[in-house]
Amino acid sequence: MKHFAHTFILISFIGVLLSIPVSSDGSAFGKHQKPNILIITADNLGYGDLSIMGADDIQTPTIDELFSDGLIFTEFYANSTTSSPTQASLLSGCYPALVGVPGTIRNDSQNSWGYFTCETTMAHHFQKAGYLTALIGKWNLGFDAPNLPNEQGFDLFMGFLGDEIDDYYNHQHDGVNYMRFNENEINPPGHTTDLFSNWSANFISREAESGKPFFLYLSYNVPGPLLQPDENHLQRVQVRNPALDSARAKHVALIEQMDNGIKRVIQALNETNQLKNTIIIFTSTSGGILESGASNGKLRGGKLDLFEGGIRVPACIFWKKEIKKGSLSHQISVTMDLFPTLCSFAQVPMNHSPDGKDLSTCILQGIPLQQERTIFWTCREGGDHNGEACHAARQGAYKLVQNRPTEKFRLYNLTTDPHEVIPLMESSEHYKRLHHAILRHIQENEKIPWSKGPIGRDNNSMDDSSISNNL
Incomplete structure (x- = not known):
């Protein structure tokens, strides 16, 4: 039954992609210069939790290559110390409290600290501009209409509703399965991290047949508080670093498992000849959870702190076609800046004035913002x-x-x-x-x-x- 369910999901997924029409004027977007957009966010990834950021007990070759082949933001901040507000800022371009999300949104009204009120998200903008839009992974901005991904600008949603997951294999929280294909409950076999990675790679491969540019938001829920990596990754970490304590070893394994999944996503871009004109953002929703074995490098504090360790996060942008390899930006930047920046790069019109700043000239020309912010x-x-x-x-x-x-x-x-x-x-x-x-x-x-x-x-x-x- 599980195999049948998984096959049905894949067939339905392909059908969704191929049923979405090409642009209204009949043109083939595959021949134009519109860049694809791929935003990848880790959840609670510490500032010191990548090998390129100085970690000597972790191997993240795929993410490291994105950083070294693109532009590294040396002073990039998450909009919050937790994921719901940061996700709200990413999609709205605004301070999270100004779109109703000062804290984590949960299904328990007694412990929920937000209600997403953004009328037009970044996904809406790209959807209107002719992009095929997809969110694969964690959605932490609501459990009911109108705050579900398909009503917030995403043609396709495959992922998990909510802030935390209790088991990466049964996809439940407090005994409820929150894994969804659009608005339908699903229970596919496999580790959540691998599912998100494989679904994203499949999306990219199938999307190439649609003739449209894509906007894909890949939202991982690792390396969050649940220390449940795939056993193969954990064994490799333990063999390589037998002196690591249990929490750190599992934390490292989760990150390396995510890195390996991102490798499959990049391979799909290469195999479909789309890597050259795909803008890739990688960052984290908040700083690392120290109690779960995370490292925030030399920064003070961790998740839920407003010290640097809670909000300063690793971040890079890769665009092989336009961004010089090995670039650095020392511009103080924050998650909400990605909305106007990506719209500027893709020449997607905006219908409101966000709190975030357009960093396109900072990225392409090294010119800092004119006014100190x-x-x-x-x-x-x-x-x-x-x-x-x-x-x-x-x-x-x-x-x-x-x-x-x-x-x-x-x-x-x-x-x-x-x-x-x-x-x-x-x-x-x-x-x-x-x-x-x-x-x-x-x-x-x-x-x-x-x-x-x-x-x-x-x-x-x-x-x-x-x-x-x-x-």
């Missing part, structure tokens, strides 16, 4: 945060951080103090400027509801005492 982070989550929000802002070298709701803000100079251990005086002009900017940003955030109900204290609450006492 201030970037903000809000983290609203359970656990230590108790649903209250904490905040950070960076402008140039200076970063103001409130890492827990009960803490005061602290100012750091990341040039002279990259490990964020020597707070500067509160009387500093930099402190006052960023403190004022954060207050204004909080006021904007609080205008946006983040649950299904009407705006009100129950739906968009903030502990006023924590604001007055700690800001």
